[in-house]
Amino acid sequence: MGKKRQNWLRYGRYINLALSFGIMMVVSLFLGLYGGEWLDRRLGTSPIFMILGIFLGVGIGFYSLFAELEGLMKKKPRDKIEREKNEDNDEEEPDR
Numbered sequence: 001m002g003k004k005r006q007n008w009l010r011y012g013r014y015i016n017l018a019l020s021f022g023i024m025m026v027v028s029l030f031l032g033l034y035g036g037e038w039l040d041r042r043l044g045t046s047p048i049f050m051i052l053g054i055f056l057g058v059g060i061g062f063y064s065l066f067a068e069l070e071g072l073m074k075k076k077p078r079d080k081i082e083r084e085k086n087e088d089n090d091e092e093e094p095d096r
Contacts, residue, residue, distance in 0.1 A: 034053075
């Protein structure tokens with residue numbers, strides 16, 4: 001039962017990564033779109049700031065993805081060491 005829970009927790013990280021990337025991409029894209037559109041209305045420059053806002057939103061979304069992946073990669077070796085320790089402890093239990 002312990003191994004099943006560990007597998008779900010491991011997959012949960014990847015599901016969290018996918019959901020947070022999707023949400024961050026959508027939010028940053030819409031903020032860039034609407035921010036650029038607002039600037040275009042205020043300044044009278046039709047699609048210039050809207051297009052720049054979209055590109056900025058996509059850039060921020062991908063930057064967030066890379067930051068989360070970097071954090072995930074830093075955690076991965078530590079988790080692997082802990083998993084190996086748990087497997088070694090399971091094998092070393094004396095028979096009673």
